[in-house]
Amino acid sequence: MTLAGFLLLLTGWGIALAALPLLGPGMIRTCFLLAGAAIEILGLSLIIRSQPRRLVGKE
């Protein structure tokens, strides 16, 4: 889950990055940038959900 979350982070960045040279200025490029951000939020939530609440120190 954690690995998948980080892969989603990288994917979101890659989509936003690729939109710059591949798409001209306009609504489509804006949509791709926003989609990249949305995928990153998805990845972040996946990482957060995958973190175990370790009960460190319960003796």
Add this chain to the structure above:
Amino acid sequence: MTSVPPSGFPATTVVLCLFFIALVPLASIGLSVVNAGLGRSHSAAHAMLSALCVFSVAVGVYFICGFAWQGYIGMPAHTISVAGKSWNWIGAAPFFLRRIEFDGSPASLAVWLQMLSVALAASIPLGAGVERWRLPACCASTALLAGWTYPLFAHWVWGGGWLAQLGTNYGLGHGFVDAGGASCIQVVGGLTALAMAWILGPRRGKYGPDGMPAAIPGHSGVLILWGCSLAYVGWLGLNSAGAILFAGIEPGRAVLVSINTTLAAGSAGLAAALVTRLRFGRPDVSITANAWVGGLVASSAACAFVSPAGAVIIGLFAGALVTFSVEWFELHFGVDDPGGAISVHGVAGIWGLLALGLLGHFSGPVFNLPGTASSHSSDSGQWLAQLMGVVTLLGFVLPLTYGLNLLLNLVCRHRVAPEGERQGLDLYELGAGAYPEFVTHTEEFTQR
């Protein structure tokens, strides 16, 4: 606002920059004092010593290779060509600050400011690792931050890199703009703090069997608030010097920068005091202090490009955001961040970057590229450039810093042994407590 050629500043500007930069260490000192106050007394000396060691390692590594990879506007850099556009991705200056003329040139002033900025960025993750991060591991992690993560991203923003080029290459406003270091310093530090909180795990006894967090209050509200005051003075210098050196504002506009920084911090602190008063019946010292620093952080990006009213809006929102973010990370996300570093520097920093895109207005071109100034001087698309910067921070910097620190954990364990956490890091790693004359009063001394 006018552009400033990289060849030289008038003598008065050099003196002014030197004065502003000399204030910046107060920001690091302030954060260290806040972190020490937010931890328990058995690890207070360790927190302060860690800050000192981290500062030393950061400036040392940055001297060796950090600045070479970061560079400055107009200095040598590696570029790649993508679809006919040049993407400047990393600096190519010599190591050990060779070929820098220390004569008051913008590049030499940038070296001095950046050396202190990278130390400030490196001190941020300490807040998330309070009471459980081993000193050698702190130092090793700092070397990675100061030697690679920070210079790489700072080059993209402040060294004429591809984020700064978004305006000229792709028509996105003036490119990614960050006058005072909300991205390079604060968010990079805040995301590293998040990575460390994940890797270290929570403190012993923080979460119960039901998953609910226990309150572990800091040991000194006075230290926390004193640290905030120091940080405020440091931020005045950081934002002003950054705006002159990395956004090319006229030195006289440092007045606006200082006013905006002050208003953002004040309104953030007030917002947090009000929110905690409404929610819990009384203002919370640690959250209000964190929100004050959060206001400073949020002000950094836009300090030179918003009106004072805009700074108040940025501060108010940052204060409320930090208040809720601290709770969300602790209660819902299971992240133990005693110093609030993730919320204060990461979340508030991201808000500050986006706020520049929403509220910023530019009275001319921004000096963030080689030559005189960004040739594209339209404000349209600025919010997209800011969004691209935030997407890069989350999608590239966070995985990078997490991966590097995870690898480091294999060779140099980050977390202290359970015995060390029981004793406190002062005794376990340093052999002496911060307050050897403190006496713990047990029940027989308390009035009934």
